[in-house]
Amino acid sequence: MPADKPIVVVCAKEGSSVFVANMLAEKGIDVSYLKGGMKGWSDYLYPTVVYQDSDMKVYQMIRVGKGCLSYMIISGKEALVVDPSRFENVYLDIAEKEKAAITNIVDTHLHADHISGGRELSKETQANYYLMKSEGGLFFLIFTAGKS
Numbered sequence: 001m002p003a004d005k006p007i008v009v010v011c012a013k014e015g016s017s018v019f020v021a022n023m024l025a026e027k028g029i030d031v032s033y034l035k036g037g038m039k040g041w042s043d044y045l046y047p048t049v050v051y052q053d054s055d056m057k058v059y060q061m062i063r064v065g066k067g068c069l070s071y072m073i074i075s076g077k078e079a080l081v082v083d084p085s086r087f088e089n090v091y092l093d094i095a096e097k098e099k100a101a102i103t104n105i106v107d108t109h110l111h112a113d114h115i116s117g118g119r120e121l122s123k124e125t126q127a128n129y130y131l132m133k134s135e136g137g138l139f140f141l142i143f144t145a146g147k148s
Contacts, residue, residue, distance in 0.1 A: 006030045013037040041065040045090045047072075059094055061085065068114045072102075080104045081127075086117040088124060095125075106130045 001007055007029060009017040017033035024031040034041060042065040051058040059072040063085055071082040072094055079100040081091050084107075095102050102125040107118045109132055122129035 001029065003029075006032065009033045011037050013039050038065070043087065045070075045085060045087050047090060047094060057098070061090060063114065066114060074098050074100045077101060078103045080106065081118075081121060082106050083108055084117040084121050086115045086120070088117045088121045091117075091121060092124070101125070102127045104128045104130065108132055 001024075007024060009021045009024070009031060010033070011017040011020075014033065014035060014037040017037060021031045021033040036043070042063075044064055046062045046064055047059050048062065049057060050060045056073055056075040059074070061070045061072070063069070068083075068085060070084050072091055073080045073082070074095075077100050079091075079095050079098070079102045081102055081104070084091055084105060091102060102121065105118045105122050105125075105127050107116050107130070118129055118131070121127065
């Protein structure tokens, strides 16, 4: 192991990493572990503002461990969420911080790379929920105000 660099121990769910990190630390090695392991990394969403002007602010939520993206567009006191992940609290926290109500949610495609949180977020916020129709065409089905 390199003596001039810190070591980060990673495992699936954290437990083994803690065990190994403690063993290495006892040997005087500068070591840490990834909290939550690869599962925690997979579940992490990183929100960042990618555009802002006087009319709107656009957040991009990056699920770093999976490469998935979702968006929240805020204009005035309303917010639109696009392709939400199943971690609804991230969108709710941003809406609260921005003093905006989530009024519309759109899933633009069937997701092979993540479980959508659209339906649950719609139930929680009473937002309109739009789903892309899967058989060709480019129109949306709508579930209004959190109703299915």
